[in-house]
Amino acid sequence: MSLPAPSLELTPAAAPGPAPVAASAAMREVMEAARDVAATPTTVLLLGESGTGKELVARFLHDASGRPGPYVAVNCAALPGELLESELFGHERGAFTGAAERRAGRFEQAHRGTLLLDEVSELPPALQAKLLRVLQEREVDRVGGERPVPVDVRVVATSNRDLGEMVRRGEFRADLFYRLNVFPIALPPLRERSEDLPPLAAELLEELAAALGRPAPALDATALAALAAHPFPGNVRELRNALERALVRCRGAVLTAGGLGLGLGANATATATATSTSTSTSTVNTISAATANALASGQLPVDLAELEKLAIAEALRRVGGNRTHAARLLGIGLRTLRNKLRLYRQAGVEVEPAGPAGGQLRPSARAAGLEPERDGALTRWQARPSQEERS
Missing domain, CATH: 1.10.8.60 (Helicase, Ruva Protein; domain 3)
Incomplete structure (x- = not known):
C-alpha cells in the first residue's frame, strides 16, 4: 500500500540569494562544481572553515536546482538532541509533555525543496542513526507517530570539522558519512x-x-x-x-x-x-x-x-x-x-x-x-x- 504524501502547505520559495563572489581560481572551481550538481537530487557535503560561505553556496545550490519546494535550514549545533529530533522529524500531538498539536519537522517542511543540515558533525549518535535511515528510505518517523511519512528532499550538509577523522575516532558513524559524502565540495578559506x-x-x-x-x-x-x-x-x-x-x-x-x-x-x-x-x-x-x-x-x-x-x-x-x-x-x-x-x-x-x-x-x-x-x-x-x- 502506498503511503500518502505529506499533508502540509508548502511555503513559497524565497527570492534567490546573491551568488557567491568567485573572482579567484579556487572559488571558480567551487562554483563550477556547484553548477554541475545543482540540478540533480544528489546529496552534497560542503566542507570548510567556519565563515567561508558554506550556507551561501547551499542557497545557490537550491536556487539553481529548479526544485519547486522551499529552502529550509537547520543548525544541528544550536539545539540539544531531545529537541533536535522533533525539529528534524516532527512530532504527533501528545508525543511528549508540551506537544499540544502535531508539528511537521524540517524534512517535511522542505518537501520537494532543499534541506540544509548545517554543522551536521554536531549531531548526537542517536540522531545520526535516525538521519541515516531517512536518507536511505526517504521517509521520516515523527516522534510519537504510528507510520512513516515519505518526503522528497534534496539534502545539503555542511561541516567545519574533518568528518573522516571523526569517523576514525568513533565520533561519527561511518555509514552516515558515506551517505552524506556523495558529492563533497571544499570551500577555500579567505586567505x-x-x-x-x-x-x-x-x-x-x-x-x-x-x-x-x-x-x-x-x-x-x-x-x-x-x-x-x-x-x-x-x-x-x-x-x-x-x-x-x-x-x-x-x-x-x-x-x-x-x-x-x-x-x-x-x-x-x-x-x-x-x-x-x-x-x-x-x-x-x-x-x-x-x-x-x-x-x-x-x-x-x-x-x-x-x-x-x-x-x-x-x-x-x-x-x-x-x-x-x-x-x-x-x-x-x-x-x-x-x-x-x-x-x-x-x-x-x-x-x-x-x-x-x-x-x-x-x-x-x-x-x-x-x-x-x-x-x-x-x-x-x-x-x-x-x-x-x-x-
Whole structure:
C-alpha cells in the first residue's frame, strides 16, 4: 500500500540569494562544481572553515536546482538532541509533555525543496542513526507517530570539522558519512582567495550600507592593501564584521585602512591607525596608473600583484625598512619577503623605503643611474659617478 504524501502547505520559495563572489581560481572551481550538481537530487557535503560561505553556496545550490519546494535550514549545533529530533522529524500531538498539536519537522517542511543540515558533525549518535535511515528510505518517523511519512528532499550538509577523522575516532558513524559524502565540495578559506577580497568587500559594503540607510563608501588603496595583508582567521564572517564596524564609524565617502582598524596582519599598532588615515599619496602615486585609478574609483578587477607590492611597501614604510618587523606585520617568513624583494629588484622595481617618508614603489634606482649610500638604517640614493669621475 502506498503511503500518502505529506499533508502540509508548502511555503513559497524565497527570492534567490546573491551568488557567491568567485573572482579567484579556487572559488571558480567551487562554483563550477556547484553548477554541475545543482540540478540533480544528489546529496552534497560542503566542507570548510567556519565563515567561508558554506550556507551561501547551499542557497545557490537550491536556487539553481529548479526544485519547486522551499529552502529550509537547520543548525544541528544550536539545539540539544531531545529537541533536535522533533525539529528534524516532527512530532504527533501528545508525543511528549508540551506537544499540544502535531508539528511537521524540517524534512517535511522542505518537501520537494532543499534541506540544509548545517554543522551536521554536531549531531548526537542517536540522531545520526535516525538521519541515516531517512536518507536511505526517504521517509521520516515523527516522534510519537504510528507510520512513516515519505518526503522528497534534496539534502545539503555542511561541516567545519574533518568528518573522516571523526569517523576514525568513533565520533561519527561511518555509514552516515558515506551517505552524506556523495558529492563533497571544499570551500577555500579567505586567505587563499585574495583575488575575491576587493569585489567581496565592495559587495558587503553595499549590502551593509543599504541596511543602515546610507550610501556605501569607497575603499581606498590603503584599505585594500590592509585587507590583502590581513589573514582573516574568521574568513568572510570576520570580513563582514570588520566592514560593518568601519561603516558605523565612517563619516566620509572613502574608507581607509585606519577606518578598518585591521592594520597589516595580526599585530597592528597605533602607528598603523595614525599613518593610514592619510591618503598615502606618495605610495598610491607610484603604482601603475591603471591600478591606482581602479583602486581610487573602486573599479574592479585590480592587479593583485600590484596590491601585494603595495602591502609590502606599506609594511616596510611603517617599520622604517626593517625587513624582520615587516615580515612579521605581513604574516610571512623573512625569507619569503627577501625573495619577493629580490624579484622586484630584478624586474626593475624598488619597494624598500628611500627615507623617512618612504614606502614608495618606484623604478629601480640602479636602473636610473643612482647608487646607494648607507646612512644608519636608511639607504639614500645619489647620482652614480661617471667613468671620467671615477678615473
